[in-house]
Structure formats: C-alpha cells, structure tokens
Amino acid sequence: MMAVLTFVFGGVVGGEHPRSFPLFVLCGLVPYNFFVGAFMTGTTSIVDNAGLVKRVLVPREVVPVAAVLSNCVHLLIQLALLVGIAFAFGIRPNAQWLWLPAIWVLYVAFVCGLALGASAINVYVRDTQRFTGVIRWPRWCWPCAPFCWMVWRRLPL
Amino acid sequence: MINLTLAACLSLAAGYAIFSRLKLYFYEHI
Numbered sequence: 001m002m003a004v005l006t007f008v009f010g011g012v013v014g015g016e017h018p019r020s021f022p023l024f025v026l027c028g029l030v031p032y033n034f035f036v037g038a039f040m041t042g043t044t045s046i047v048d049n050a051g052l053v054k055r056v057l058v059p060r061e062v063v064p065v066a067a068v069l070s071n072c073v074h075l076l077i078q079l080a081l082l083v084g085i086a087f088a089f090g091i092r093p094n095a096q097w098l099w100l101p102a103i104w105v106l107y108v109a110f111v112c113g114l115a116l117g118a119s120a121i122n123v124y125v126r127d128t129q130r131f132t133g134v135i136r137w138p139r140w141c142w143p144c145a146p147f148c149w150m151v152w153r154r155l156p157l
Numbered sequence: 158m159i160n161l162t163l164a165a166c167l168s169l170a171a172g173y174a175i176f177s178r179l180k181l182y183f184y185e186h187i
Contacts, residue, residue: 046183047187053183054183054184061176061180064176102158103158106161106164109165109166109168110168112168113165113168113169113171113173114168116169117168117171117175118172120179121175123183124179124182
C-alpha cells in the first residue's frame with residue numbers, strides 16, 4: 001500500500017518530493033489502518049460475541065474496548081516497522097518523539113469511544129456495521145485520513 | 158495536542174453515554 005501511494009502521490013500526481021516520501025506516506029497510513037481495523041472490529045464486537053455477553057457476567061463495555069485494544073498488537077508491530085524504516089531513511093530520534101506515546105494513547109482512547117457508541121447502536125440497527133464499512137472506501141474517508149491532509153498540505157517531516 | 162485530547166474525551170464520554178443507555182436492552186435484541 002505504501003508503494004502504491006508513493007507511486008500515485010509521489011510520481012503520478014505529485015511534484016517535487018523529498019527522498020523520504022515513502023516514510024511520509026507510511027506515517028499517515030499506520031494510524032489510518034489502525035482506525036479502520038479497530039473501529040470495524042469494535043463495532044461488530046457485541047454482536048459477534050453475543051454468547052459471551054449473554055452468559056458471562058462481565059461489564060459489557062469490556063467487549064468493544066478489548067476489540068480495539070487487540071488491534072493495538074498490529075499497531076505496535078506497524079510502529080516498530082515505521083521506526084525501523086525511519087532509521088533506514090536516516091531520521092534520528094529527537095525530543096519531539098517524546099510526545100508520541102501520549103498521542104497514541106489519546107488516539108486509542110478516541111477510537112475506543114467511537115467503538116463503544118457504534119457497537120451499542122449496532123445491536124439495534126445491524127446496518128451500522130455496513131455503514132461503518134464505508135470508512136474503508138477511500139473516496140469517502142480519505143479526506144478524513146491524516147495522511148491525505150499531510151500530502152495535500154505538503155507538511156514537512 | 159489540545160484538539161486530540163478534546164476529541165478523545167468527547168468521544169469516550171459520548172460513546173460511554175450511548176453504550177450505558179443502550180446496554181440495558183441488549184438481551185432482547187442480541
């Protein structure tokens with residue numbers, strides 16, 4: 001995906017770009033992939049785990065939150081890959097990187113909140129999961145995706 | 158950072174409010 005986006009934005013429709021443009025794209029792609037995966041699994045979590053919700057006495061909020069947090073495993077792997085690629089492009093850590101843990105925690109909390117609301121609505125209106133599936137459509141969601149804004153505004157790394 | 162904090166807090170508050178209101182009738186609809 002990173003290669004495709006680099007080719008499209010950096011080669012076909014883009015102008016002059018820095019050498020680290022693939023890394024630039026990946027910085028937006030990682031949170032976007034996490035958002036899509038976590039929000040989708042969080043939305044369907046209550047319906048998918050109906051047996052667990054009905055039979056086991058646990059706070060039901062745990063189910064969508066656990067679905068979101070399970071996606072954090074993939075996120076951590078992707079972040080490790082991102083850091084590795086950043087080092088490969090010659091980018092070294094600086095003091096601003098200390099903000100990253102707080103930003104990621106807030107981002108996960110944001111997705112948890114959305115998943116909580118959407119999972120509860122999905123129990124009553126099953127089409128909610130179809131509606132949230134729309135976020136996979138690039139045509140609709142890319143204006144909301146961080147990396148598109150980064151590319152359009154040509155923010156420096 | 159302030160925007161992200163605000164977005165996270167609002168999202169959690171709204172999501173939890175919706176969830177806690179609707180979870181009372183989960184058994185009938187699941």
